[in-house]
Amino acid sequence: MAWTERQHRLLAAMGLRLLSPPAAEGTSPAQLPVAEPAPAPVAPRAVTAADVAVSAAVPAAADRRAPPPPADAPGAGPGSAAAALSALGWPELxxxxxxxxxxxLCERRTQTVFGVGSPQAQWMVVGEAPGEQEDREGEPFVGAAGQLLDRMLAALQLTRAQEPGTPPERQVYIANTLKCRPPGNRNPAPDELAQCEPFLVRQIELLKPRIILAMGRFAVQALLRSDEPIGRLRGRVHRYQGVPLVVTYHPAYLLRNLPEKAKAWDDLCLAAEVFERPPAG
Ligand code: SF4
Incomplete structure (x- = not known):
């Protein structure tokens, strides 16, 4: 079977060389054009107590879908804060x-990084946490990882840009699990993720995407409640609140592990295929 034009664009965008023709739709990852052996994943840095200065109580795991109590909201307990957040529209959120x-994390941020893209977008990308450049610019996925993501999206004719005339099915909304930068780009701490997650939950509720791409371990943990490695979760379709969800590697990881780009390409093709499927029933 010949490569489709879209597949060629995607391969080019991701810097992949075509070594052999694909067999068919649903080709196994082993048959994909991976040129070099994959290096071992980079081990996460340990989070020390000194890294974290928690200023609010951490909700129990069962309460994680409740919005966080704003620290400066007078008299706002978890219950009332949950109700308040679930009523917010985009500007208020x-x-x-x-x-x-x-x-x-509020102590050392330059600014919060809310998200970017059209509120009508039918695709949603969920990443992890802002880095230094995101903290400075107030937008998720900027810098080299962001450029790679944009090229990958463009290969599928998707964009985060809110250009007039772009149909919602070609638009992507991008948000992180954490809205403030962890100092030194360390891994997010569990309590930070728990506090911040309700904002992401509300973003998803408001957006109502047709598909979600979860990029990286912490996005996956937040949305799927799974500690399994990305490698074991990718390649199949999950569900978040009924929305199809595809797991893939974070672009920053792909920049350090070039052979994994082929797998990310496969994940994007899976997401596109699921997106284009006619609704069941
Ligand atoms: S990381 Fe999230 S929960 Fe923590 S201060 Fe920033 S917005 Fe609030």
Whole structure:
């Protein structure tokens, strides 16, 4: 079977060389054009107590879908804060994030990083946490990883840009699991993720995407409640609140592990295929 034009664009965008023709739709990862052996994943740095300055109580695991109590909301307990957040629209939610001081990451942020893209977008990308450049610019996925993501999306004719005339099915909304940068780009701490997650939950509720791409371990943990490695979760379709969800590697990881790009390409093709499927029934 010949490569489709879209597959060629995607391969080119991801810097992949075509070594052999694909067999068919659903080709196994082993048959994909991986040129070099994959290096071992980079081990996460340990989070020390000194890294974390928690300023608010951590909700129990069962309460993680409840919105975080804004630290400066007078008299707001978890229940009332949950109700308040679930009633917010996009502008109010953005303001709530900007004002949030529910975890210690507020102390060293330049600004919060809410998300980017059209609120009508039918695709959603969920990443992990802002890095230095994101913290400076207030937008997720900027810098080299962001450029790689944009090239991958463009290969599928998708964009985060809110250009007039772009149909919702070609638009992507991008948000991180964590809205403030962890110092030194360390891994997010569990309590920070728990405090921040309700903002992401509300973003998904408002957006109502047709498909979600979860990029990286912490996005997957937040959305699927799974500690399994990406390598064991990718390659199949999961569900988040009924929305199809595809797991893939974070672009920053792909930049350090070039052979994994072939797998990410496969994941994107899977997501596109699921997106284009006619609704059941
Ligand atoms: S990381 Fe999230 S929960 Fe913590 S201060 Fe920032 S917005 Fe609030």
């Amino acid at each position: 953005r303001e709530a994030v900007a004002a949030c001081r529910a975890c210690g």
